[in-house]
Amino acid sequence: MKITAEQVEYVALLGRLALTPEEKKKYSAQLDDILKYMDMLAEVPTDDVEPLAGPVKLFTPLREDKVEPSLSVEDALRNAPAVTGSSLRVPKVIE
């Protein structure tokens, strides 16, 4: 299967990556190669096989509904690139 330029652009947008024209070219060729390598998986019959999501049996751990200390607002905002008061500052989203 050949990856088209449109597909690379679409996937880059889904992945929120602004790619340069050179990157688009490079990744479309490399994704092609990698996906060609993946084609070997089609040889394996898997109709009756359950998928494995994780290597150990998962369970839902429950804890007592007790209030515990959590991150302070200051600590939570300390790493933010832009802050106004006690909020994260972002570009205008709603016109």
Add this chain to the structure above:
Amino acid sequence: MSALHEHTAAQLAEMLRKKEASSVEITRSVLERIDAVEEKLGCYVTVSPEEAVKMAEEADRRLALGDVKPLTGIPMAIKDNMCRKGHRATCASKILYNFYPPYDSTVVRLLKEEGMVILGSANMDEFAMGSSTETSYWGPTRNPWNVEMIPGGSSGGSAAAVAAGEAVVSLGSDTGGSIRLPAAFCSVSGIKPTYGVVSRYGLVAYASSLDQIGPIARDVRDIALVLNIICGHDPKDSTSVPRDYPDFTSFLDKPVKGMKIGLPREFFDKLEDPDVNRVMKETREIYQGFGVSFVDLSLPHLDYALAAYYIIAPSEASSNLARYDGVKYGYRAENFDGMIDMYCQSRAEGFGAEVKRRIMLGTYALSSGYYDAYYLKAAKIRTLITNDFRKAFEECDAILCPTAPSPPFRIGEKMDDPIQMYLTDVFTIPVNMAGLPGMAIPGGFSSDGLPIGIQLVASHFEEARLVQLSSAFQNETDHHLKRPSL
């Protein structure tokens, strides 16, 4: 007498108890070693000498009071993807270049409770995506045995630091071989425990169904000592398994006579490198001498593990790395046009080439219309691989195979050929896919003096058996005692 930084943690702990050295002296010796060789190797992203000496002084106070645990006062390194309150954790990425975690990861909390001295955070492939530690935003780490060569990855800084005396022990993380591969390439010991044994709380996520933290050390005794600290249930990690762990040091020096070791033909059929072949043959002879018997095995789906891994890991990564958006923390681009563009520009400028490649691959594999063909198919193959191992362990106590198909390669050699780079992990990836414990220990050297590692794999939660088998090997061989000349 050799310098303090050359000793193992067990030897140094003994000296501390006998008051032959203080933690401050040991820490200063390691810091001097860092000053001497770090420029050549690039093992660290951040070293905090003053903080380390402070921790050593505190350890000496504890030692004076008799309030000691086995590794109190021993200097060590964490990997740059582990959160430590107030200390930068960058994941070797520009996108986290200024991230100072507001909390301690569980492993860091446990190391502090032990009274260990944290020297700093070790270099790695960006977001742990790589086999060579070349993709770090801060520049590559070099192999202490030959600085033209890669140290393996992604925990290359953690392994090279231990090999070069820039840390006594260290922690790494392993998603597809990232502890075992650099351990092998730097001629040190490293274990990836069973998935769920060590808490991942505060470990920056790469591929959550595969990631696991483990120790890197100069011998298996030190590995056992660090495992005793970090293994255990943590309610803050929902994949952490509630169970009790043995004292791993009680499995050192235990006889291995009568044990059965499996040799999967799919692993050995692939071996082309004559030096790796010779090391595997010598290893078999040594185990034979202990009265261990060998079983020829087949793991029929092993050949599909790599392809399935490179669907599952990038898919999980594309989801995990969605959090880097230039809003809550990390890098934000200066120029953009609106919210979506701010995400796209920040991520484009903040991530390196390999991380972008894996985000693209994972996003593609999970995108509408391709989910069944890629992710679901890979998850099913994961079941088949896990079943293969389960059957194999009905016939043997552990599996023996190389850690990598060749000795370390040259810096730059595989940077433009992703598939060749991915194939470096062909012997380690199946172990993560099945969530099994795997130990890499030094097995010998190539004809031109480069390290070659062997790998032992056991059934789920059988880390103790790996300690036992590896310790028997190290009691009989001296590969792990050799040090690079720098």
